[in-house]
């Protein structure tokens with residue numbers, strides 16, 4: 001999971017969302033009505049999905065696992081928990097069908113004060129709550145929120161851990177290639193490698209590497225070439241803009 005910048009929506013689209021919401025707001029406890037309205041709003045769903053695809057990392061990757069293609073619109077606050085957020089733009093995330101239907105479903109864990117325990121990557125940096133061990137591809141929790149996020153989104157699925165560990169190998173190799181091609185003046189090849197890094201699945205791996213490349217101990221971990229490449233491409237490959 002990496003931080004994502006939520007795209008702004010224009011007034012016209014916001015009006016469509018408001019219109020779609022109005023019957024639900026008139027019957028705020030009616031989850032069946034909300035589900036029915038959501039199901040019928042085909043063009044709104046299509047347009048929401050396009051916006052989410054533009055926000056997602058890589059080639060429309062799932063905003064939770066970062067591996068599969070995002071095919072579904074997930075309601076971060078599930079309709080079953082609060083139907084009034086059915087058409088709220090800030091409540092929509094692009095998810096793969098596994099993360100949406102097999103993992104998260106209607107789960108919405110909260111702490112004792114009622115605050116949600118899931119990391120929202122559009123409003124906070126997942127790195128605050130989650131730590132990724134690059135060599136193994138395993139996540140560990142830094143906070144109770146991180147713990148709930150790992151559990152609910154199934155971030156420790158063996159297939160995801162294996163995928164991240166191999167993505168780490170590929171990223172190091174591509175970064176060495178990029179540095180070699182850049183320094184030998186083969187800029188067209190270097191640009192192709194950079195494009196491939198930009199759309200690589202498991203964006204969380206490169207994201208973690210970019211963060212760690214800033215530390216003085218980075219050359220001992222990544223080697224001098226990979227560290228140099230990471231420091232040079234920072235801000236180019238992945239948007240690391242601060243969250244709102």
Ligand SMILES: [Zn+2]
Nearest residue numbers: 062065096099
């Ligand atoms: Zn997923």
